[in-house]
Amino acid sequence: MSVIAYIESNDNKIKKSSLEAAYYASETAKIMETEAIAVALGTHDASELANLGQLGITKVLHDSNPKFDTFDSGAITKAIASIASNSDVVVISYNQNGKAIAPRVSVRMKAGLIPGASALPSLEGGFNVSKNVFSGKAIAHYQVNTAKKIIALTPNTLQLIKGEGTATIESVSSGVSDADFTTVIKGIEKTSGTVSLTEAELVVSAGRGLKGPENWGMIEELAKDMGAATACSRAVSDVHWRPHHEHVGQTGFTVRPNLYIAVGISGAIQHLAGVNGSKKIVVINTDSEAPFFKAADYGVVGDAFVVVPKLIEAYKKFKANSY
Amino acid sequence: MKILVPISKVPDTTSKIAFTDGNTKFATDNVTFILNPTDEWYALVRALEIVEKDGGTVTVIHQGEADSEQFIRKALAVGAHDAVRIDAPATDGYNVALNIYEYAKDKGFDLIITGKETIDYNGFQIGGMIAELMNVPFVTLASSLEISGGKATVGRDIEGGKEIVEVPTPCVISAQKGMAEQRIPNMKGIMSARTKPLVVVPAVAESFTNVKVYDMPAPKTACKMIDPENMDELVNLLHVEAKVI
Numbered sequence: 038m039s040v041i042a043y044i045e046s047n048d049n050k051i052k053k054s055s056l057e058a059a060y061y062a063s064e065t066a067k068i069m070e071t072e073a074i075a076v077a078l079g080t081h082d083a084s085e086l087a088n089l090g091q092l093g094i095t096k097v098l099h100d101s102n103p104k105f106d107t108f109d110s111g112a113i114t115k116a117i118a119s120i121a122s123n124s125d126v127v128v129i130s131y132n133q134n135g136k137a138i139a140p141r142v143s144v145r146m147k148a149g150l151i152p153g154a155s156a157l158p159s160l161e162g163g164f165n166v167s168k169n170v171f172s173g174k175a176i177a178h179y180q181v182n183t184a185k186k187i188i189a190l191t192p193n194t195l196q197l198i199k200g201e202g203t204a205t206i207e208s209v210s211s212g213v214s215d216a217d218f219t220t221v222i223k224g225i226e227k228t229s230g231t232v233s234l235t236e237a238e239l240v241v242s243a244g245r246g247l248k249g250p251e252n253w254g255m256i257e258e259l260a261k262d263m264g265a266a267t268a269c270s271r272a273v274s275d276v277h278w279r280p281h282h283e284h285v286g287q288t289g290f291t292v293r294p295n296l297y298i299a300v301g302i303s304g305a306i307q308h309l310a311g312v313n314g315s316k317k318i319v320v321i322n323t324d325s326e327a328p329f330f331k332a333a334d335y336g337v338v339g340d341a342f343v344v345v346p347k348l349i350e351a352y353k354k355f356k357a358n359s360y
Numbered sequence: 361m362k363i364l365v366p367i368s369k370v371p372d373t374t375s376k377i378a379f380t381d382g383n384t385k386f387a388t389d390n391v392t393f394i395l396n397p398t399d400e401w402y403a404l405v406r407a408l409e410i411v412e413k414d415g416g417t418v419t420v421i422h423q424g425e426a427d428s429e430q431f432i433r434k435a436l437a438v439g440a441h442d443a444v445r446i447d448a449p450a451t452d453g454y455n456v457a458l459n460i461y462e463y464a465k466d467k468g469f470d471l472i473i474t475g476k477e478t479i480d481y482n483g484f485q486i487g488g489m490i491a492e493l494m495n496v497p498f499v500t501l502a503s504s505l506e507i508s509g510g511k512a513t514v515g516r517d518i519e520g521g522k523e524i525v526e527v528p529t530p531c532v533i534s535a536q537k538g539m540a541e542q543r544i545p546n547m548k549g550i551m552s553a554r555t556k557p558l559v560v561v562p563a564v565a566e567s568f569t570n571v572k573v574y575d576m577p578a579p580k581t582a583c584k585m586i587d588p589e590n591m592d593e594l595v596n597l598l599h600v601e602a603k604v605i
Contacts, residue, residue, distance in 0.1 A: 047519065052519070108518075108523070108525075109497075110488065110491070110497070110498045110499075110500070111491070111492075111495075111496075111497055111498065114492060131484070132519065133500070133501055133516075133517055133518050133519060134518070136476075136484045136488070136500050136501065136534075137488055137498055137499070137500040138488070139485070139488070140453070140457075140484070140485040140486070140487070140488030140489045140492070141488045141489070141491060141492035141498065142492075143454065143485070143489065143492075143568070144454070144457070144488075144489045144492035144493055145492055147568075148568070149452075149454070149568030149569040150453065150454070150485060150568065150569070151569070152453060152481075152482075152483035152484055152485040153482060153483065153484070163572075165572065169482070169577075170480065170481050170482060170574075171371070171377045171479075171480055171481075171482075172373070172479060172482065173577065174377040174576075174577075175377050175379070175574050175575070175576055175577070176574065176575050176576070176577060177481070177571045177574050178571065178572045178573050178574070178575070179569050179570070179571055179572070180569065180570055180571075180572050181568065181569050182567075182568060182569060182570065183568050219497045219527055219528055220497060220499075220525050220526070220527050221525065221526040221527075222523060222524070222525055223513065223524040223525060223526050224523070224524040225518075225521060225522070225523050225524070226521050226522045226523075226524075227520060227521040232520075233519040233520040235519065236519055238604075239604070239605070263605065274537075281503065281537050281538045282503075282517060282522070284537060287373055287397070287479055288397055288398060288401070288536075288537055289537055291482075295604040296598065296602070296604040296605065306373050306374055307373050310373060310479070316602075316604060317598070317602045317604050319594065319598070320583070330583050331580075331583070332580060333583040334580075334581070334583060334584065334602065335583065335584050335585075335586055335594060335597060335598070335602075336583045336584070336585050336586065337585070337586050337587075337588050337591075337594065338585065338588065339588030340588075343588065344588050344591065347588075347589070347591040348591040348594065348595070350591070351591035351592045351594065351595045352591075352595055352605075354592065354595075355592075355595045355596070355599065355605075359599075
């Protein structure tokens, strides 16, 4: 009996989405009255792993084989399934890598998958987990009917609460052989060193209202000041004003930040589908009838070229006075 | 080159989402269904581009009842060579993946390309499940794909950038934006789609999960309008009231 959290690091720091998986696993373990254990593969910082104790993890099982540093969904799946073979529940963040791993682990362990959990499980009349469906327009309450369960956790679902504690680290071998690794990395392109869009807590996004790519300076400035990621609407990425990987919406990325600031975006339903999981939405638009205001928490009717510089100024003032 | 593209039918984005039978069933009345955009625009079109260049065939596969055939014919009109319909409603992601695997396992496909997710249940799960059932590599969220000499070179989004990876074929790829551009079927395509082969195969029933009940998210509170001259107030509200900065 135990609940497993799968942990990933980036540059020796545990990913925020993995911290969320660890916290979710320990809260689930409390509900199930069992223990929460983390599984880490490849290179990790030992003190980072030990600090998972602050999130309720008692033990970290670590296979330090450096081959795992190359992401290979098949090999990682085999390793997780082997290490977690005596566990009841495996929690994996549904980040970019998790979307490749969790469905595979589900099949390998014959364990039902919740592909994007939005809340902790409930044990009332079965093992139940809710998930947003129809692009956030409804919630489905799933029941998992297999003995083992895989929960793929939507990033930014839970607020982390840290306590005291240190996890013990145990070296394990996951029994994966070199032949299990079939992926070769040919190159990595880092995007302009800024905040990763799908993990960002704050997002500043802009659309056609900005009139041209040369006007994005103020958006980038606001984002930089706030420590936010930049995003854009489909219309803007389609005409190559901004790169595809900034496109948020139904056919682009789905984001769930704490704050989404939309500048000059009318709020087509396909765009809303990608952002309606945001906790708070600010809309800045010249058109007071823009549909986005219906989905917003705070609205500003005004010219972006006037409002955004004022907002940058106001934010700088707030920042200067906040400490 | 033999490529298989699983396709799904989904409610159009503008559809009103409602439920019946004590909120246990999706209400399909007055709902317009479409082919799932990432399946049609990215997976299917890239598959067609690959066989147009190197030769081969593209088969589309769909799980659903007979009323799904208009959507399968649309995929044939876009350019797929033949089609398979698994004759049962889908019960969960594993059920669909298992049925596709049961059909595909001995057909010698070099490549299976799925859309990254369906826009109804947003699961992102079928591709990975098929890959594990077939015990082949899987690359997800791919925005580019080249096939040559038994290898797939794939551009894949990672947090903060893009990774170019190489995996041997056969493999499964899930496609997203950047992979290809939508194709509108022309009259010749629509005419020829009527006579392209469409086989119907039986389904297995095994599944792992079920939806007990649906509900709606809490309604949004009204938008608070801020004077464009007073951005200090907005910043203050975001800090004090919304607590997001």
